[in-house]
Structure formats: C-alpha cells, structure tokens
Amino acid sequence: MITVKENFSSRSVIKKSIFISELSPISSEERAAGLIEETKNKNKRANHYCFAYVLGDNRELQRISDNGEPAGTAGKPILDCIEKNDLSDVLITVTRYFGGIKLGAGGLIRAYSESAEKSIKKAKLFASEKRQVFKISFDYGSFDTLKYFFKKNDIDTSKISFGEKISCEISVKSAKASLSLRKLQIF
Missing domain, CATH: 3.30.70 (Alpha-Beta Plaits)
Incomplete structure (x- = not known):
C-alpha cells in the first residue's frame, strides 16, 4: 500500500480561478470528515470544496464530492489521481476560488486532475506494510x-x-x- 506520512499542498491559478489542493494521510472516515471541515473553515470565501478519499488495504472504501461543480468534474478526477498513483489511506481536497471565467466540463476535469496530481508529485510517498x-x-x-x-x-x-x-x-x-x-x- 502506498501512502503519505504528512500533509502536502499545492496552489494553481487556472483562468483566474485559484485551486488549492491538499493531500493528507487519514486512518478513518471520521478523520477525513474532520479534515474536510477544517478546509472549509480556513477557506470560508471559497466557492467549492471538492474531495476524494480512499481507505483500506484493498482501497475498499472510497468517497468523492463535487460540492456544487457539475457531476463528475471534480471528485471523480481527484479519485482517478489517487487510484492512478496506487494510494490508500489518503484524502485530497481541492478548494476552488472562482475567478469569473467558466472552464466547462473538460476544463474543470483537467483543472481538478492537475491540482490533485500536483500535490501528489510534491508528496513523499512510501510503501506501508501492514x-x-x-x-x-x-x-x-x-x-x-x-x-x-x-x-x-x-x-x-x-x-x-x-x-x-x-x-x-x-x-x-x-x-x-x-x-x-x-x-x-x-x-
């Protein structure tokens, strides 16, 4: 199982919208919910708080949220990045401050994917054995x-x-x- 030991974040500006991606280790759904709430509290003026998380040795527990973005344009691309990198016991939140330019479905998928991938690339990943x-x-x-x-x-x-x-x-x-x-x- 590949995971992280500490939080990593990245920031991107895409067509005037600011995307802040945070990758965090989690051990339970309660911990994930707490971190999502913390993200909302520290970014109160943001427009969207999208996330995906995966838990379990076999990545059996998965949750996503588009948080008001068109269905499938935020949570699913974030989850795809987690799966592509074989990560487990992680949460990725991507906070979006809308910049006034609509990105369209394809643009949103690319923006959320790139944001999630950027924090994964910054992270120090390690293989964890049970x-x-x-x-x-x-x-x-x-x-x-x-x-x-x-x-x-x-x-x-x-x-x-x-x-x-x-x-x-x-x-x-x-x-x-x-x-x-x-x-x-x-x-």
Whole structure:
C-alpha cells in the first residue's frame, strides 16, 4: 500500500480561478470528515470544496464530492489521481476560488486532475506494510538473544516492562507473522 506520512499542498491559478489542493494521510472516515471541515473553515470565501478519499488495504472504501461543480468534474478526477498513483489511506481536497471565467466540463476535469496530481508529485510517498501486534513475555535469561532475534527479523518492540518476567509488545510484518511466531516458540 502506498501512502503519505504528512500533509502536502499545492496552489494553481487556472483562468483566474485559484485551486488549492491538499493531500493528507487519514486512518478513518471520521478523520477525513474532520479534515474536510477544517478546509472549509480556513477557506470560508471559497466557492467549492471538492474531495476524494480512499481507505483500506484493498482501497475498499472510497468517497468523492463535487460540492456544487457539475457531476463528475471534480471528485471523480481527484479519485482517478489517487487510484492512478496506487494510494490508500489518503484524502485530497481541492478548494476552488472562482475567478469569473467558466472552464466547462473538460476544463474543470483537467483543472481538478492537475491540482490533485500536483500535490501528489510534491508528496513523499512510501510503501506501508501492514503489521500485526502481539504481547509476549519471557525470562530475563532470554533478553539478549531475543533482542538480537528481533533486530535480525525486523520485529519492532514497544511497551517493555520488567517484572517477574520481561513483557513487551512486538510488531511483525503481517506477511511474516506466522513464520516469526513459530521461530519465537523456541525461546
């Protein structure tokens, strides 16, 4: 899955209309709704707040809005840019300040596509692999061996606590989870 870690924005002027595109990472529909509302609040005088977002490992959740633009001329072109770049867990909003010149359907599609694509090109994209988290505990005598095992097998540790035994959470790439857990059983 390809996504972003931080927000990226771009600004374009097309036939006197200003288009502000913002690409943001999201993890839920609630987060997307909050960011869309923030965009509206900081651009109160804008004419249109169009968006598209995609969520899920298989990009199963998709939403778009033309927000008053002719149907299919804003949200769909933004979504097409997200899909073309294989992005997921992202929101792109494109805010338009109307400049007085009508662009027509084809012009709007190009303007919204170019605006979305511009923020994607500025973004630092990365491939994200899903991970599974497990809680484990072990004896103190195994600590150094397990630290080496975790490092060698790309297993992240967190929430380490020292009591009668050492306990922690481990994060394993989903694709390697079953193999890593089988290897851990020898400790």
